[in-house]
Amino acid sequence: MPARRxxxxxxxxxxxxxxxxxLLWLAVFSxxxxxxxxxxxxTNVRTLTGGEFVGLTNxxxxxxxxxxRDAIVNTVLYMLVCLPLLVFLPLLLALLVERQxxxxxxxxxxxxxxxxxxxxxxxxxxxxxxDERGVVNGLAxxxxxxxxxVPFLTDRWLLLFSAIxxxxxxxxxxxxxxxxxxxxxxxxxxxxxxxxxxxxxxxRFWTVTVPGVRGTMVLVAVxxxxxxxxxxxxxxxxxxxxxxxxxxxxxxxxxxxxxxxxANGQLGYASALSVLLFVITVGPMxxxxxxxxxxxx
Amino acid sequence: xxxxxxxxxxITWSLKNxxxxxxxxxxxxxxxxQHPGTKINWIDQPGDGYEAKVxxxxxxxxxPDVVNLPPEFxxxxxxxxxxxxxxxxIPTLTQDYVKSGLNAYTYPGVxxxxxxxxxxxxxxxxxxxxxxxKDGLNPANLPKTFDELVAQxxxxxxxxxxxxxxxxxxxxxxxxxxxxxxxxxxDGKKFVFNTPAAEAIVDKYTAAFKAGYLPADVLTKSYExxxxxxxxxxxxxxxxxxNYIQGTAxxxxxxxxxxxxxxxxxxxxxxxxxxxxxxxSKNLPLxxxxxxxxxxxxxxxxxxxxAQGFLPGTTAAGSSPVYSKSDGTPxxxxxxxxxxxxxxxxxxxxxxxxDAMDTYLAQQIALAMTGKQTSKQALDNAVAKxxxxxxx
Numbered sequence: 001m002p003a004r005r006x007x008x009x010x011x012x013x014x015x016x017x018x019x020x021x022x023l024l025w026l027a028v029f030s031x032x033x034x035x036x037x038x039x040x041x042x043t044n045v046r047t048l049t050g051g052e053f054v055g056l057t058n059x060x061x062x063x064x065x066x067x068x069r070d071a072i073v074n075t076v077l078y079m080l081v082c083l084p085l086l087v088f089l090p091l092l093l094a095l096l097v098e099r100q101x102x103x104x105x106x107x108x109x110x111x112x113x114x115x116x117x118x119x120x121x122x123x124x125x126x127x128x129x130x131d132e133r134g135v136v137n138g139l140a141x142x143x144x145x146x147x148x149x150v151p152f153l154t155d156r157w158l159l160l161f162s163a164i165x166x167x168x169x170x171x172x173x174x175x176x177x178x179x180x181x182x183x184x185x186x187x188x189x190x191x192x193x194x195x196x197x198x199x200x201x202x203x204r205f206w207t208v209t210v211p212g213v214r215g216t217m218v219l220v221a222v223x224x225x226x227x228x229x230x231x232x233x234x235x236x237x238x239x240x241x242x243x244x245x246x247x248x249x250x251x252x253x254x255x256x257x258x259x260x261x262x263a264n265g266q267l268g269y270a271s272a273l274s275v276l277l278f279v280i281t282v283g284p285m286x287x288x289x290x291x292x293x294x295x296x297x
Numbered sequence: 298x299x300x301x302x303x304x305x306x307x308i309t310w311s312l313k314n315x316x317x318x319x320x321x322x323x324x325x326x327x328x329x330x331q332h333p334g335t336k337i338n339w340i341d342q343p344g345d346g347y348e349a350k351v352x353x354x355x356x357x358x359x360x361p362d363v364v365n366l367p368p369e370f371x372x373x374x375x376x377x378x379x380x381x382x383x384x385x386x387i388p389t390l391t392q393d394y395v396k397s398g399l400n401a402y403t404y405p406g407v408x409x410x411x412x413x414x415x416x417x418x419x420x421x422x423x424x425x426x427x428x429x430x431k432d433g434l435n436p437a438n439l440p441k442t443f444d445e446l447v448a449q450x451x452x453x454x455x456x457x458x459x460x461x462x463x464x465x466x467x468x469x470x471x472x473x474x475x476x477x478x479x480x481x482x483x484d485g486k487k488f489v490f491n492t493p494a495a496e497a498i499v500d501k502y503t504a505a506f507k508a509g510y511l512p513a514d515v516l517t518k519s520y521e522x523x524x525x526x527x528x529x530x531x532x533x534x535x536x537x538x539x540n541y542i543q544g545t546a547x548x549x550x551x552x553x554x555x556x557x558x559x560x561x562x563x564x565x566x567x568x569x570x571x572x573x574x575x576x577x578s579k580n581l582p583l584x585x586x587x588x589x590x591x592x593x594x595x596x597x598x599x600x601x602x603x604a605q606g607f608l609p610g611t612t613a614a615g616s617s618p619v620y621s622k623s624d625g626t627p628x629x630x631x632x633x634x635x636x637x638x639x640x641x642x643x644x645x646x647x648x649x650x651x652d653a654m655d656t657y658l659a660q661q662i663a664l665a666m667t668g669k670q671t672s673k674q675a676l677d678n679a680v681a682k683x684x685x686x687x688x689x
Binding site for chain 2: 044046047048049061127131132133149151153154237238239240241242243244245246247258259261262263264265266
């Protein structure tokens with residue numbers, strides 16, 4: 001009987017069979033590299049030569065590395081500035097473009113354009129704009145706004161904030177789309193009821209819209225903080241492989257890349273830096289999860 | 298000779314680009330015709346990620362039998378036991394190839410030679426005569442020393458109101474070498490370039506930078522470079538290979554007519570590309586034969602006709618009039634200067650020098666030039682970091 005045959009094929013392991021490909025993928029490309037990174041961080045292995053167990057030497061070396069302090073300051077500051085900007089700006093933009101107005105699809109598309117563009121290409125364009133002899137400085141000097149070129153790419157903080165500006169400009173469209181779908185779930189009646197009670201636009205934003213999309217905001221915040229902690233391309237292109245003048249604008253990922261690349265790359269030390277990056281990335285995620293849980297209670 | 302082995306399994310050969318595909322196709326065809334039954338598998342590996350690709354080949358034991366490696370990278374592969382000592386396998390090595398090229402593949406503390414010089418390059422100075430004259434400089438009196446260069450950079454800066462530059466590159470290991478400083482100890486076991494002479498040259502650059510004789514963004518690696526600024530006619534001096542003027546004539550004929558060459562200031566740098574043989578090749582005699590075939594005088598001279606601006610790494614090429622007699626034009630002068638410079642050119646980059654070390658040195662020098670530390674601190678830090686990166 002067909003029904004009996006179907007039952008015979010459904011064993012206890014049948015669901016596991018379905019997830020085996022995904023589990024294998026996860027084990028080979030995520031779990032194993034993560035475990036291996038942890039193991040390598042206790043060795044002095046290099047790209048072409050095998051290493052040996054060196055205990056906590058790499059970690060001790062890491063905390064004596066004068067560039068690490070700059071890298072952590074840059075990376076954390078980058079995250080702290082990007083986080084509020086990329087949590088709220090896309091939400092405000094989503095509120096603007098969710099309205100059904102003429103040409104609104106055109107504006108949504110334009111706002112999404114930077115997301116599609118390659119990060120490297122965008123960073124190169126920004127470099128061309130902000131260079132000492134670039135378009136921005138040229139215009140500023142022609143309009144007599146400045147007498148000397150503004151050192152966007154050679155001043156430590158201006159370079160960092162230029163990279164933040166690039167990240168925000170490029171990322172705002174992506175998070176706007178996420179918010180657009182979340183705003184569809186905020187009940188219109190709540191807005192109408194609040195309006196009847198005399199709540200203005202700003203009051204309704206904080207008391208109706210924000211609570212309505214709070215789950216999405218937490219998700220967006222987590223995505224932003226993880227991405228910001230891994231900042232590389234923007235700083236690498238704008239500041240060059242030196243990480244700006246004197247390496248003052250290096251990020252943790254740039255340090256990892258510098259330590260681990262090349263035929264004589266210090267894979268053990270780069271692994272220790274990766275473990276550190278993992279630890280400081282997990283911190284904000286836990287904080288955001290707790291924040292969300294306490295808001296729920 | 299190894300050619301008699303007639304191996305059936307493929308020989309692989311890595312190259313950085315496919316710009317010269319017809320040349321390589323003909324080269325392989327000619328070799329296969331001389332060695333019937335041989336099949337050469339040419340793997341073209343683009344320059345981007347080349348080091349990572351070859352590193353993984355070394356780690357996995359799949360390094361091609363014959364491979365194009367620059368000297369610094371070959372050194373890393375030698376340390377991993379990946380390359381064959383060619384001095385033990387090619388009796389005529391020192392007669393066939395130029396000494397400076399072979400020296401680049403001979404490493405301190407390691408016996409043997411690990412690459413056949415394939416094509417060589419050096420720097421020639423190029424000057425924009427129109428820009429020099431506009432800014433009060435005499436093209437007949439070009440700088441021959443670093444101090445003269447700084448003095449003329451001041452004149453150009455003052456006359457142009459700071460718009461034009463003569464100097465437009467930060468100090469690096471070539472400047473350290475030209476200060477009379479050795480990068481490494483004689484045994485090649487540690488870096489020792491933190492000398493008073495090296496500090497003095499960094500101090501001179503710092504003074505010039507603070508006076509505004511160099512562009513402010515010269516201290517980052519995102520800087521567009523002195524070559525790009527030379528083409529934009531913001532900078533009056535650049536360096537290039539012997540055919541730089543011909544190359545410029547194709548993109549900017551007006552500028553090309555204004556350029557004159559002169560020999561490099563100080564010791565000219567030597568740039569070398571070579572062909573190495575894998576120590577684990579299963580077709581060793583044939584691999585050696587192919588490495589020699591691809592770098593013999595005829596094939597190198599033919600290759601240089603395509604790769605203009607470079608010079609062959611064979612001793613036989615030295616007798617060619619092409620490289621010794623100028624036709625009187627700036628282009629001809631540049632070609633002759635380039636070949637003459639090869640005789641004194643030095644590969645100043647130690648084999649153990651890596652990109653990470655170079656980046657750190659650039660960072661430290663930049664901190665010194667912006668007044669955040671002294672030149673002594675910069676060089677001490679760079680030496681300490683380089684020795685740490687060098688490993689045990």
